[in-house]
Every structure is written in structure tokens, then in C-alpha cells.
Amino acid sequence: MLxxxxxxxxxxxxxLVQPLIAKQILPWFGGSAAVWTVCLVFFQLLLLAGYTxxxxxxxxxxxxxxxxxTVLVIVACLTLPIIAxxxxxxxxxxxxxxxxxxxxxxxxxxxYFVVCTSGPLVQSWFSRVxxxxxRQARVYRLFALSNLASLAALVAYPFVVEPYASLRVQxxxxxxxxxxxxxxxxxxxxxxxxxxxxxxVFSDGSAQASLTQEQEMQTLPSxxxxxxxxxxxxxxxxxxxxxxxxxxxxxxxVPFLWIIPLALYLLTFILCFDSNFWYRRxxxxxxxxxxxxxxxxxxxxxxxxxxxxxxxxxxxVGLFAVCMLCHGELVRAKPAPVHLTRFYLMVSLGGAVGGLxxxxxxxxxxxxxxxxxxxxxxASLVVCYLARAWLYxxxxxxxxxALVVWGALAFSQWNLPLTAVPFLVVPSGAFLAxxxxxxxxxxxxxxxxxxxxxxxxxxxxxxxxxxxxxSTTVLASRNFYGELRVKNVPSDPPMRTLAHGVILHGVQxxxxxxxxxxxxxxxxxxxxxxxxxxxxVTGQHIGVVGLGVGTxxxxxxxxxxVRFYEIxxxxxxxxxxxxxxxxxxxxxxxxxxxxxxxxxxxxxxxxDQQNFDVLLVDAFSGDSIPVHLITREALAxxxxxxxPGGIIAFHISNRYLNLGPVVQQLAENAGMQSVQIxxxxxxxEPWLSKSxxxxxxxxxxxxxxxxxxxxxxxxxxxxxxxxxxxxxxxLFKILIP
Numbered sequence: 110m111l112x113x114x115x116x117x118x119x120x121x122x123x124x125l126v127q128p129l130i131a132k133q134i135l136p137w138f139g140g141s142a143a144v145w146t147v148c149l150v151f152f153q154l155l156l157l158a159g160y161t162x163x164x165x166x167x168x169x170x171x172x173x174x175x176x177x178x179t180v181l182v183i184v185a186c187l188t189l190p191i192i193a194x195x196x197x198x199x200x201x202x203x204x205x206x207x208x209x210x211x212x213x214x215x216x217x218x219x220x221y222f223v224v225c226t227s228g229p230l231v232q233s234w235f236s237r238v239x240x241x242x243x244r245q246a247r248v249y250r251l252f253a254l255s256n257l258a259s260l261a262a263l264v265a266y267p268f269v270v271e272p273y274a275s276l277r278v279q280x281x282x283x284x285x286x287x288x289x290x291x292x293x294x295x296x297x298x299x300x301x302x303x304x305x306x307x308x309x310v311f312s313d314g315s316a317q318a319s320l321t322q323e324q325e326m327q328t329l330p331s332x333x334x335x336x337x338x339x340x341x342x343x344x345x346x347x348x349x350x351x352x353x354x355x356x357x358x359x360x361x362x363v364p365f366l367w368i369i370p371l372a373l374y375l376l377t378f379i380l381c382f383d384s385n386f387w388y389r390r391x392x393x394x395x396x397x398x399x400x401x402x403x404x405x406x407x408x409x410x411x412x413x414x415x416x417x418x419x420x421x422x423x424x425x426v427g428l429f430a431v432c433m434l435c436h437g438e439l440v441r442a443k444p445a446p447v448h449l450t451r452f453y454l455m456v457s458l459g460g461a462v463g464g465l466x467x468x469x470x471x472x473x474x475x476x477x478x479x480x481x482x483x484x485x486x487x488a489s490l491v492v493c494y495l496a497r498a499w500l501y502x503x504x505x506x507x508x509x510x511a512l513v514v515w516g517a518l519a520f521s522q523w524n525l526p527l528t529a530v531p532f533l534v535v536p537s538g539a540f541l542a543x544x545x546x547x548x549x550x551x552x553x554x555x556x557x558x559x560x561x562x563x564x565x566x567x568x569x570x571x572x573x574x575x576x577x578x579x580s581t582t583v584l585a586s587r588n589f590y591g592e593l594r595v596k597n598v599p600s601d602p603p604m605r606t607l608a609h610g611v612i613l614h615g616v617q618x619x620x621x622x623x624x625x626x627x628x629x630x631x632x633x634x635x636x637x638x639x640x641x642x643x644x645x646v647t648g649q650h651i652g653v654v655g656l657g658v659g660t661x662x663x664x665x666x667x668x669x670x671v672r673f674y675e676i677x678x679x680x681x682x683x684x685x686x687x688x689x690x691x692x693x694x695x696x697x698x699x700x701x702x703x704x705x706x707x708x709x710x711x712x713x714x715x716x717d718q719q720n721f722d723v724l725l726v727d728a729f730s731g732d733s734i735p736v737h738l739i740t741r742e743a744l745a746x747x748x749x750x751x752x753p754g755g756i757i758a759f760h761i762s763n764r765y766l767n768l769g770p771v772v773q774q775l776a777e778n779a780g781m782q783s784v785q786i787x788x789x790x791x792x793x794e795p796w797l798s799k800s801x802x803x804x805x806x807x808x809x810x811x812x813x814x815x816x817x818x819x820x821x822x823x824x825x826x827x828x829x830x831x832x833x834x835x836x837x838x839x840l841f842k843i844l845i846p
Contacts (some may be wrong), residue, residue, distance in 0.1 A: 119227035121259035136737030150468035159225025173296035275836035342459025351481035387435030405570035482571035615658030636786030636802020655728035665696025674705035
């Protein structure tokens with residue numbers, strides 16, 4: 110009972126702290142979804158360190174293990190509470206990955222390391238105490254229990270913890286929970302030390318045990334078995350991180366959307382390690398072979414064609430199926446309890462490798478988000494390998510490849526989209542599978558052909574996703590903050606666009622007569638266009654949070670200033686080299702690198718108020734303003750830089766989040782007023798985009814202006830919506846159904 114309670118508490122703390130600490134540091138690094146990815150890499154690396162520690166410690170007697178672990182736990186308690194020091198805030202001129210990792214190490218490094226060790230260590234103690242007892246066979250169920258506790262923590266955070274507790278209270282509560290865990294694990298360690306006084310049974314031949322050294326080496330899993338553990342664990346982690354990145358970069362980088370994939374990932378661990386009942390090859394192999402092509406197809410579909418309520422279920426179900434495959438096969442390949450810590454060490458190593466591939470290597474190697482389609486292809490290949498279907502499907506692969514080529518040529522002659530090719534391949538492959546099955550009376554041929562079709566379809570859509578629009582792409586780049594693509598659009602008139610992922614961040618018409626006009630979300634009739642026109646004075650100062658292509662520079666006036674704040678250095682180079690707004694402006698144009706809020710805070714503290722007539726808050730992260738730019742404290746920073754009667758324009762165009770009531774509450778709390786401006790451009794001006802702004806000001810003359818009053822649209826209140834602050838914000842109430 111004490112073993113189970115200790116594992117439950119440690120696993121609950123292990124996963125409760127992940128969204129908690131990530132949310133603490135998220136505002137410091139631009140609110141990017143990449144912050145969560147780097148945090149997950151940190152968690153995986155420290156988990157590997159903890160499992161390595163447990164594996165090495167398990168070689169000693171239980172009394173020595175208890176002594177060493179007690180000291181470590183006490184030292185970890187001395188580093189509490191887990192409140193991140195503001196000194197880790199970035200300067201904004203370097204890749205923040207290293208700084209995020211260092212901040213995490215300094216804040217939660219040792220306590221997190223200690224809870225990481227508990228799973229394998231407590232299980233090794235349990236197996237040691239019950240050696241030769243039938244209860245020893247149940248040791249792997251403790252791993253399922255730990256994942257159940259982890260899942261409970263993830264579900265509790267958005268529904269129980271986040272809505273009712275500030276970040277400081279959350280950190281103090283977690284620290285108190287760690288104190289309880291410390292008492293439990295120390296008590297368990299010394300109780301076990303008194304029960305078993307002999308040498309460890311988990312040695313690698315370095316001590317006497319219930320098995321002799323020769324017997325143990327004979328039962329040592331082979332190198333291919335070790336590599337299989339590593340591969341399956343790595344693939345599961347890659348899928349987790351890649352799917353999380355995909356669904357968060359287009360919505361918002363918030364714990365709610367982080368938790369959905371992580372909860373599914375943990376659920377597969379719980380089911381697979383609980384018993385053999387849940388994982389059935391006959392169910393999950395075909396599911397993976399069907400779902401992976403569907404997911405790669407969904408990547409190629411225009412975002413507007415799939416709503417959030419369609420896209421998230423597709424990727425959630427696919428992630429669940431692939432993780433059930435990986436973790437179910439891990440369970441089938443698990444060793445005897447004598448090699449338990451070795452097994453967990455390889456699983457954690459695979460998780461760390463997967464995390465490094467997605468969180469560190471991919472942004473530096475790829476110029477787009479290619480890790481997800483590649484992982485889906487890998488999942489289909491894993492099924493082929495496990496089923497030994499390759500021998501049966503090799504010829505079919507060539508046949509399907511020939512069909513793909515033939516179909517591509519045929520459809521290109523018929524001027525039909527190449528995305529329709531699989532609709533030719535799949536029926537042809539299904540007919541071939543049925544024919545061979547009837548002739549051979551063997552379902553193995555059908556299985557091989559299904560595997561072949563899955564691999565080829567995944568590969569086809571991966572290539573489609575990779576090369577989509579490359580003929581019009583001028584530049585493609587990717588870094589910590591995401592993927593950027595500059596494209597020439599052969600429209601009338603011709604245009605050049607900048608997209609962050611799939612979100613449009615700026616447009617410039619390339620004809621001379623229209624190239625200097627503000628467009629996309631910033632046209633003359635947009636909310637910010639209205640604000641600039643109505644505050645037009647000699648020497649007008651305009652501040653812009655988020656550079657984009659520099660469109661707002663078009664509003665600059667002679668003797669005026671347009672000052673841009675941008676966190677992504679790649680955007681500076683693109684706006685300067687690929688677009689002309691910055692150099693064509695008649696105003697002075699300043700560009701400042703760094704998170705806008707942090708820079709504005711430092712400027713205010715230094716007495717360097719900017720005296721803006723208009724401040725545009727338009728720093729997108731995927732399809733949402735980063736939360737830390739739309740809180741009470743953020744608005745106070747903006748106010749400190751405004752001229753009397755100045756206007757703060759929040760660009761809140763969004764498909765998923767109703768941010769209008771949030772801004773309205775912030776304005777009321779600050780003693781200001783707000784007005785919402787909706788602009789729907791005519792269809793014959795494709796360079797203009799529909800936009801929604803909320804303008805916040807204490808300028809009564811502006812609010813009473815007949816043109817402003819005529820353009821105002823009502824903000825529908827959200828009942829029970831709390832005021833957003835740095836310590837409290839939650840997206841559930843403002844999700845658009």
C-alpha cells in the first residue's frame with residue numbers, strides 16, 4: 110500500500126508541475142508553442158537522468174539505497190518553492206532554447222529529478238522485497254498506476270487547479286505536495302531496508318542475487334530487443350510532440366491544448382501496462398495503417414476546410430492509435446522483472462531521443478514542420494516490420510508506386526488535382542488485395558497490401574505537404590518561433606505574402622501604384638486604420654507589437670515615428686529584404702528585437718516613455734495573441750507609453766477565441782472605454798482581409814466621432830468571465846463553439 114501511494118503521489122506531482130512551470134515562463138519567451146516543446150524536451154531529459162540514477166542505485170543493497178536517496182530528497186526540499194526567478198527573462202537577441210533549459214534547471218531541476226526517480230526505484234524495491242512471491246509479477250502494474258496518477262494531474266490542472274488558483278498559489282501548493290512525497294518515499298525506503306538485508310537482485314553481474322551471474326547474463330535481452338524498446342519509445346514521443354505542435358501553433362499556446370495530446374499519450378501507457386486485455390494487434394495494426402494516411406491527408410488540406418472540431422479529433426484519434434501501437438509492443442517486448450530498471454532506462458532514453466529530434470534538431474534542420482508526416486510514415490513502416498509484412502508487400506509497393514506515377518500523369522492530363530491520386534490508388538490496391546486473398550486463401554497477402562498502401566499513401570501526402578506551393582515560394586525558414594514562408598501570388602494584381610505556419614501575416618501588392626498602400630488586416634477601413642486617421646497629428650508616433658511585413662510603416666507621416674517590436678529575428682530580415690514597406694515609409698522607422706512587453710517594461714523603468722498616439726498589439730502566435738500580451742498588467746505597461754487620448758488597438762481576428770470581452774474587461778478595469786470595429790472588405794479587393802479590432806482609449810472625442818459610432822459593433826459579454834491577469838487567465842469560457 111505504501112509503495113502504491115508513493116508512486117501515485119510522485120507521478121501526480123511529476124505531471125502537475127509540467128503545465129504549471131511552463132505557464133510561469135511562457136510570457137518571458139513570447140508565448141510561443143515552442144516553449145512547451147522545449148519544456149517537454151527538458152522533462153524527457155531529466156526523466157532519462159532519473160531512470161539512469163535508479164538503474165545504477167538498484168545495484169546496491171537497500172540500506173545503502175535508502176541512505177543515498179534520503180540525502181537527495183532532503184537536499185531537493187531545500188530548493189523549494191518552485192517559483193521561477195525573473196532574472197531568467199531573456200534579452201531577446203538569442204535563441205531562447207538554452208535559457209529556457211537553464212531556467213527550468215534552476216527552478217525545478219532537483220525536485221523534478223527526485224520525483225522522476227520514484228517510478229523505477231519504487232518498483233525495483235517492490236520487486237526486491239517480493240522476490241519469489243507471486244506479487245512480484247504485478248510490478249509492471251505499478252507503472253500503469255503511475256501513469257493513471259499522471260493523467261489525473263493533467264486533467265486536474267485545467268479543470269480544478271488553473272481556474273481557481275493563481276500561479277503563485279499553484280507553485281506553493283506543489284511545493285507542499287513535494288514535502289508530503291518526501292515523507293512517503295523516505296519512510297518506504299527505510300521500511301524496505303529493514304525487510305531485506307541481502308545484496309541487490311538487479312545487478313548486472315556485480316553482486317550475488319537470487320539468480321546467479323551466469324543465469325542473469327543468459328536472460329539478458331538482446332541488442333535488437335534494446336533497439337526495439339528505444340525505437341518504440343522514441344516514435345511515441347515524436348508523435349506526441351509533433352501532434353502537440355501542429356494543433357497548438359494554429360490555435361494558442363496554452364495548457365489546455367498541451368494537455369489533450371499528453372493525456373492521450375499517458376492513457377495508452379495506462380492501458381498497455383495495466384493488462385494484455387487492452388492492446389490487440391488485430392485492432393490497432395489496421396487502425397494505424399488506416400489512420401496514418403488520413404492524418405497525412407489532413408495536413409495537406411487547407412486549414413479553412415477543417416474546423417477545430419474536425420482537425421483535433423482526427424489527430425487525437427490518430428495519436429492514440431499510434432501510441433497504443435508503440436506502448437502495446439513495448440509491453441509485449443518487456444523483460445523479466447530482473448531487468449526492470451534496464452527496460453525503463455531504454456524507454457526513457459527513447460523518449461529523450463524523440464524529444465531532442467523534435468524540440469532541438471528539427472527546427473535547425475527543417476524549414477517547415479515535416480516531423481509529423483515523417484513520423485506517420487515511420488508508424489506505418491513499424492507495422493510492416495512487426496508484422497514481417499515487408500516480404501509480402503514488397504512487390505505491391507512497386508505496383509502501388511507505378512499506380513501513383515500513372516495516376517499522376519493521367520490526372521495532370523485531365524487537369525484534375527494531384528491530391529485525387531490516392532482515390533485511384535486505394536480502390537486499385539483494394540481490388541488487388543481481394544484478388545490475391547481469394548487466390549491464395551491467405552489474409553497475409555491482404556495485410557501486406559494494406560501495409561503497402563498505407564506506406565505509399567503516407568509517403569505521397571508527405572511529399573504533397575512538403576512541396577505544396579514550392580513553385581511560388583520565394584523563401585522558407587524555420588526557427589524556435591515557427592515556420593515562415595514568403596510567396597509570390599500570381600493574382601490580379603500580383604501580390605507577395607508572408608505566412609507564419611498557415612496564418613497570413615502580411616500582404617504587399619507588387620504593382621507600383623498599390624505597393625505603398627496598407628492592406629491585409631491593416632487597410633484604411635480597418636480598426637487600426639480608423640485609429641490612425643482619427644489621431645493624425647504632425648509628428649504622429651505609432652507603436653506596433655509584431656512586425657509582420659512592416660505594413661504599418663505605410664501609415665507613417667513626415668516627421669513622425671513608426672516603432673516596431675518583434676521577437677523573431679527572422680521576421681526582421683524578411684520585412685527588410687523581401688518587402689518594401691520599411692524603406693518606402695516617409696516616417697522614421699525603428700525596429701526593436703525582443704518580446705514587446707518585456708522591452709516596453711524595461712523602457713518604462715528606464716524613464717524612456719514612447720508617447721504613442723496609437724499602439725497596435727498584433728503579435729500573433731499561430732492564430733492567437735499570446736496571452737501575456739492581453740492581461741491587466743500588460744495593459745498597464747501599454748498605458749505608460751501612451752499620449753493623453755492615445756488609442757491602444759488590439760487586433761483580435763480569430764477563428765477559435767472570442768477575445769473581445771477579455772479586452773473590454775481590461776479596459777473597464779483600467780478606467781478606459783473600448784469599441785469593437787469589424788471590417789469586411791469587398792470581394793474585388795483580395796489584398797484586403799477581414800479583421801476585428803478592439804480599440805481601447807480614454808479619448809471621449811474619438812468615441813463620440815460619428816464615423817467611429819457608425820462602425821462600432823457590439824461586444825457580446827461572456828457570463829462569469831474573470832479578469833485576465835498574469836496570475837490568472839483561462840480560455841475555456843471564450844472558445845467559439
